[in-house]
Amino acid sequence: MALLPILSYPDPRLHTVAKPVTLVDDRIRALAADMLETMYDAKGVGLAATQVNVHERMLVLDVSEERNQPQVLINPELVWASDDRVKNEEGCLSVPGIFDGVERPSRVKVQALNEHGESVTIEADGLLSICIQHEMDHLMGKVFVEYLSVLKRMRIKSKLHKAQRELER
Ligand code: GNR
Ligand code: NI
Numbered sequence: 092m093a094l095l096p097i098l099s100y101p102d103p104r105l106h107t108v109a110k111p112v113t114l115v116d117d118r119i120r121a122l123a124a125d126m127l128e129t130m131y132d133a134k135g136v137g138l139a140a141t142q143v144n145v146h147e148r149m150l151v152l153d154v155s156e157e158r159n160q161p162q163v164l165i166n167p168e169l170v171w172a173s174d175d176r177v178k179n180e181e182g183c184l185s186v187p188g189i190f191d192g193v194e195r196p197s198r199v200k201v202q203a204l205n206e207h208g209e210s211v212t213i214e215a216d217g218l219l220s221i222c223i224q225h226e227m228d229h230l231m232g233k234v235f236v237e238y239l240s241v242l243k244r245m246r247i248k249s250k251l252h253k254a255q256r257e258l259e260r
Contacts, residue, residue, distance in 0.1 A: 095129045095143040099255070100186045101248050106232040109141055109148045112165050115208035119149065123163040123206050126151045131158060135184045137222040139229030142185050150226035154218045164203040167227055170212075172196035179221050181235045188254075189247050193238045195224050 098105050112119055122145060130138040130151055137152035149165045178194040198216045201223055205211050215223050225235060236244050 092128050093125050094132055095125050097129065097133065097138075097142050097184050098144055100183070100234055100236065100251060102185075104144055105141060105185055105229070105234055107141060107146045108232045109139075109146045109230040111148050112204075115165055115204055115206065119147075119165065120206050123149065123151055127153070127161050127163075130184075133184050136218065137226045138184065139226040141229040141232070148230050150223075150230065152219075152222050152226065154222055163206040164201070164211075164213075164223070164226075165205070165208075167201050167203040167223070167230075169199060169227065170202050171200035173198040181221065181225060183225070183235055185229075185234060186236055186247065186251070189236065189250070191236075191239055191243065193225075193235050195221060199224060201227075 122140070126138050126140065126143060129143060130153070136154050137150060139150045140147050148167065149163065150167065151161065151163050153161050173196045175197050176194050177197040178192045180190050181193045182190045197220065198214070199220050201213045201215065203211055203213070213223070228235065236247050
C-alpha cells in the first residue's frame with residue numbers, strides 16, 4: 092500500500108483522456124488499493140486515476156458517513172442520466188480550497204466492472220450521483236472548474252499559482 096501524489100490544477104496532465112482498462116488483474120487491484128488509501132488520507136469522497144497521473148479508466152469512491160464502503164469502478168459507462176438537473180457545491184482534491192456550484196443531472200445509471208472484473212450496474216442519486224459524474228469527468232480530462240465562468244476560472248488559476256509559488260519559496 093502506498094500514498095500517491097495528487098496532481099493539482101492547472102496541471103496539464105489533468106486534461107489527459109484515460110484509456111480503458113484491458114484486464115482487471117493484480118496490478119489494477121493494487122492501484123485501486125493505493126487510490127483508496129490516498130482518497131481516505133486526503134478525506135475525499137472519490138478519486139479518479141487521472142488525479143494520480145494514471146490515465147486508465149478507473150475510479151474509487153466512498154460516500155458513506157462511516158468511511159467503510161469503498162467502491163471501485165473500472166471502465167465506467169453512463170447508461171442513463173435524468174432530465175432533471177440539480178446544482179450542488181463541489182470541491183476537488185486537485186483544486187484545493189475551491190468550492191463552487193455545478194449543475195448536473197440529479198440521477199444517473201452507470202455500468203462498470205468491479206475490482207474482481209464483474210459487471211456492476213449502479214443507480215445513483217444524491218452525493219453518489221454527483222461524485223460518480225465528477226470522477227467520470229476526470230477520466231475524460233475534465234475538471235469541475237471548467238463548468239464555471241472564464242472569470243472565475245482565471246481567479247482560481249491565479250490563486251492556485253500563487254499558493255504553489257509560496258510553497259516553492
Ligand atoms: O472529496 C470530494 N468531494 C466532493 C464534493 C462535492 C462534489 C464532488 C466531490 S469529489 C471530491 C474528491 C475529488 O476531487 N474527486 O475527484
Ligand atoms: Ni476531483
